[in-house]
Amino acid sequence: MNRVPVRHVDALLLAAGRQGTPIPHTIPYDATLFAGLVGASRMHHATLTTPDGEAITLWLNGSANPHTLTRNEPATRLYQRLSTVPATILGDVIITAADGGDIPWSAVELVQGLHANFERNLTAALGSVTERGVG
Known part of the structure; x- marks a missing residue:
């Protein structure tokens, strides 16, 4: 369960057009679960x-269309422009320290x-799928 309190960035992303409430997940070092989150249709956050x-x-902005989440710009760009919370951006993944501080290299x-x-x-x-002739 995600016990991190709602911070300033939550309000910014919600105001930018994210639908629904962030869904808490515990992410082990498991690519299958990560793939499921990346394929989601809305922004998720996981601690x-x-x-x-x-x-x-x-x-995680899992939308196949990066404009779906914020209408005009990808969530990562919006985060960089609006948030005062330090973050590292890797593609469509935004990393923040749980305490709002600097990002540890181990997280990256x-x-x-x-x-x-x-x-x-x-x-x-x-x-x-291609080998089987599906699709």
Whole structure:
């Protein structure tokens, strides 16, 4: 369960047009769960602890169309423009420290690994579908 209190960035993203309330998840180092979150139709946030014991929050814009979430600009660009909370942006993933402070490097490495696993699994799945002549 996500116990991180609602912060300034929550209000900014909600005001920008995000539908619904963030859904809390615990993200293990598991590409399958990560792929499910990336495929979601709205912004999710998830709190996890890195191998170094640092608590971080991931903000995931899983929309296939980056304009769906905010109508005019991707969530990551909106976050960079409006938020005062320090963040690291990796593609459509926004990383913030759970306490609103600086981002630990272990968090960046963790998300890079998750994203790489997701890309590999997606490529393999598409290859399998193509080989079977589906789609």
